[in-house]
Amino acid sequence: MKHTFAVLVENSPGVLSKVAGLFSRRGFNIESLVVSETEDSSTSRMTIVVEGDNRVLEQVGKQLNKQVDVIKVNDITNEETVERQLCLIRVSADQSTRQEVLQITEVFRCRVVDIGRKSLIVEATGDEAKMQAIIRSLWPFGIMELVRTGKVAMVRGERNKGK
Amino acid sequence: MKNGAQYIIDFLLKKEVEMVFGYPGGQILNFYEYLGKSPLKHVLVRHEQGGAHAACGYARATGKPGVCLATSGPGATNLVTGIADAYLDSIPLLAITGQVNLNDIGKDSFQEADIxxxxxxxxxxxxxxxxxxxxxEILDxxxxxxxxxxxxxxxxxxPKNLFLAEGEIADSRQTLHxxxxxxxDRTEELMPKITEALSKAKQPLILTGGGVVTAGACDLLIKLAEETGIPVVNTLMGKSAFPADHPLALGMVGMHGVAAANLALSNCDLLLCLGTRLSDRVTGNRRQFLEKACIIHxxxxxxxxxxxxxxxxxLQLDARLFLQRILDEGHFKKNGDIAQWHQQIDRWQQEHPLPTDFSGLIKPQEVILEAARQAGSKAIVVTDVGQHQMFVAQYYPISRCRNFLTSGGLGAMGFGLPAAMGAAFGRPGEDVLLFVGDGGFQMTLQELATIREHNLPVKVIILNNSTLGMIHQWQDVVFKKHYVASNLPPLPDFVKLAAAYDIPAVIAATREELSQAMEFVLKTEGPVIADFRVDKEEMVLPFILPGGKPEDMLGRWQGETHLRSFSRK
Known part of the structure; x- marks a missing residue:
């Protein structure tokens, strides 16, 4: 099963390699990992999606917690969250198919960010399910290139600082 | 104004560090310049690996952190085995390495390594x-x-330039940590449940690991065992946590655990695990470990x-805090049910004792028993890694906390001699008995020079079977006598080698010479080397193959001469 960990870490050199190294040497599978500075420039937030059974996930949390640079680990899988990924897709679209492709991008509320004679670049944001739906819909036209970010996530509702 | 080197030295002195084990080199020379002018004692080891192991030996014997120094590149990489050993055995160790100038990092500079x-x-x-x-902040x-x-x-x-950089350095602010x-904290919630489970159990057992030693909780463990009457088994790292001569001590469990301890482990209905990570050497198949018993960890x-x-x-808790808490909490009474459990364990101990009757060539166990007979149970005992390590763990009765030093988790051959050296530095006035194989001794014997220089009472007892004993045993049992790369001869003449380092030495090849040779070892002041020629065919038994269960242990049961699984009649 896939789990999402929100990990607050010190914004110090080497912290990414320490966390990534921890995953590889303990045999944990990273599905995706996104890291960036937070509102406080001395900390970074990692959003890590991990695949594994309950035993593995418990170990992931505990081993992360042991790292000196890790301040807080939250498994937010079962919390109500807003999740987003961003995806850029270069899709083949000539005179005959362009209209149809544009319609699909509209349905998914994607943006077309570049247009060539034979292709378009589509920018899509959303959660995992939406990404898959877009990719599936554009697939028949010929996806020439695709890049995706990992998932970033935030828990809904008021932020409870003491928790 | 202080520079980086002075600041580090002052910090170590403030933390009451008695000595550092190190080896100089280009990028750390500036540090040595100031170290030489300070009251901090420096021990010049003969190889950085020896420095890391010595610092670990010091830490294991004293409970205080060990400190080692090395230069950049090869100096730093030579520390790695000792650092890994400290990591797996949870030993406090501070390693300080020199690095190339900050500006030169990442340029593959001379002696640069991303340590x-x-x-x-x-x-x-x-x-x-x-x-x-x-x-x-970093030091703190x-x-x-x-x-x-x-x-x-x-x-x-x-980095080298930061040893020399000067500045007004503010005191440590709040640390990142x-x-x-x-x-x-789940202590309040769990404690009543644990106490209840303990007093209800009919066949309870305590498993102690190295965490009890680290926590300095050996006295409380004895108290708990005595108040409850619960017998105690130990892991390799937990060997000094509970006195071997205590009536409730059953000895080591696991791959080479003694039979009665392993049988108690597989038959207990409750196991209280204190300060142990329950490694594969203890559990065998971890999925099937004690499926029916109640496990408290x-x-x-x-x-x-x-x-x-x-x-x-x-329960996440320091072993000392836990023991203190449960002793305060519990009103334990020894009930009649436990008496039956004791009788059962007594029977196992009588039926399957460790062999003590030997004939033919000298057996490694005899040398260990003779050392114990003459030196007593209060000596500091250090081992290297291999067959002799397991024999010592089985046979040498240790009665004091921190008196058994071994590379448990990493199992690093070459650990023994430098670790014994560190222990001798940490506990002056006490003899250190080092049991070492002829293989492991040759890995780090350069530290004989350091031992000679400081006239340390390290008694090197080589259990010389002219083979890599544990490899030989595995190739014998698991690989059907196909011996590959496990024969060591030509061996050096260890007596001549000792002479080269100006260390007295003795050799014993027959049973008759054994006791006299051991007397020489223990009576000689300062370092001494003894070459005991032992039988290379002797196996460490019982032997639980990896992934096996305690009751599957191989041994020579009921006087049989062939190996048999205990559970197969």
């Missing part, structure tokens, strides 16, 4: 010092990390709970 990267998987944390301003935090919670190694890499969010490191074994109750 903080290299040691990341085997340290609790590692630091590359990037400015003088952060030095106080490194010390806290190395000694706090579950202890372990920490490395600080200091303290920003961590505390987890909820107490460890200071939350990540060890539910890692290898599913326990019924898990």
């Amino acid at each position: 903080t990267g290299i040691v990341t998987p085997v340290t609790k944390h590692s630091y590359l010092l990037e400015s003088l301003d952060t030095l106080p 935090e490194a010390w806290q990390v190395a000694t706090g919670g579950r202890p372990g190694p920490v490395l600080i890499d200091v 303290t920003r961590k969010v505390k987890k909820a 107490v460890d200071v490191d939350a990540a060890e709970l539910q890692k290898n074994v599913d326990a019924n109750y898990c």
Whole structure:
């Protein structure tokens, strides 16, 4: 099963390699990992999606917690969250198919960010399910290139600082 | 105004570090310049690996953190085995390495190695010092990390120019470490349940690991065992946690555990695990470990709970705090049910004792028993790694905490001699008995020079079977007598080798010579080397093959001459 960990870490050199190294040497599978500075420039937030059974996930949390640079680990899988990924897709679209492709991008509320004679670049944001739906819909036209970010996530509702 | 080197030295002195084990080199020479002018004692080892192991031996014998020094590149990489050993055995170790100038990092400069990267998987944390301003915080935090919670190694890499950089260095501010969010404490919730389970159990057993030694909780463990009447088994690392001559002591469990201890383990209905990570050497098949018994697991490191074994109750707590708490809480009474359990264990002990009657060539066990007979149970005993290590763990009765030093988790051959040296430095006036194989001794014997220089009372007892004993045993049992690369001859003449280092030596090849040779070892002042020629065909038994269960242990049961699984009649 896939789990999402929100990990607050010190914004110090080497912290990414320490966390990534921890995953590889303990045999944990990273599905995706996104890291960036937070509102406080001395900390970074990692959003890590991990695949594994309950035993593995418990170990992931505990081993992360042991790292000196890790301040807080939250498994937010079962919390109500807003999740987003961003995806850029270069899709083949000539005179005959362009209209149809544009319609699909509209349905998914994607943006077309570049247009060539034979292709378009589509920018899509959303959660995992939406990404898959877009990719599936554009697939028949010929996806020439695709890049995706990992998932970033935030828990809904008021932020409870003491928790 | 202080420079980086002076600041580090003052910090170590402030922390009451007695000595550092090190080896100089280009990038750390500036540090040595100031070290030489300070009251801090420096021990010049003959190889950086020896320095790391010696610092670990010192830490294991005293409970205080060990400190080792090395230069950049090869000096630093030579520390790695010792650092990994400290990591797996939870030994507080501070390693300080020199690094090329800050500006030269990343240019593949002469003697440059990314040591903080290299040691990341085997340290609790590692630091590359990037400015003088952060030095106080880094030192403070490194010390806290190395000694706090579950202890372990920490490395600080200091670029050459920062040893010399001068500045007004402010005192340490709040360290990064303290920003961590505390987890909820489950002690209050779990304690009544644990006490109840303990008093209800009919066949309870305590398994002690090295965590009890680290926590300095040996006295409380004895108290708990005596109040409850619960027998105690130990892991390899927990060997000195409970006195071997105590009536409730059953000895070591696991792959080479003694039979009665392993049988008690597989038949108990409750196992209280204190300060142990329940390694594969203890559990065998971790999925099937004690499926029917109630397992209570107490460890200071939350990540060890539910890692290898599913326990019924898990409590993240230092062993001393736990024992104090349960002794305050519990009103234990020894009930009649436990008496039956004791009788059962007595029977196992009588039916399957460790062999003590030997004939033919000298057996390694005899040498260990003779050493114990003459030196007593209060000596500091150090081992290297291999067959002799297991024989010592089985046979040598240790009665005091921190008197058994061994490379448990990493199993690093070559650990013995430098670790014994560190122990001798840490506990002056006490003899240190080192049991070492002819293989492991040859890995780090350069430290004989350091031992000679300081006239340390390290008694090197070589159990010389002219083979890599444990490899020989495995190739015998598992690989059907196909011996590959396990024969060591030509061996050096260890007596002549001793003479080259100006160390007295003795050799014993027959049973008649054994006791006299041991007398020479123990009566000679300072270092001594003894070459005991022992039978290479002697196996460490019982032997649980990897993934096996305690009752599957191989042995020569009921006087049989062939190996048989205990459970197969």
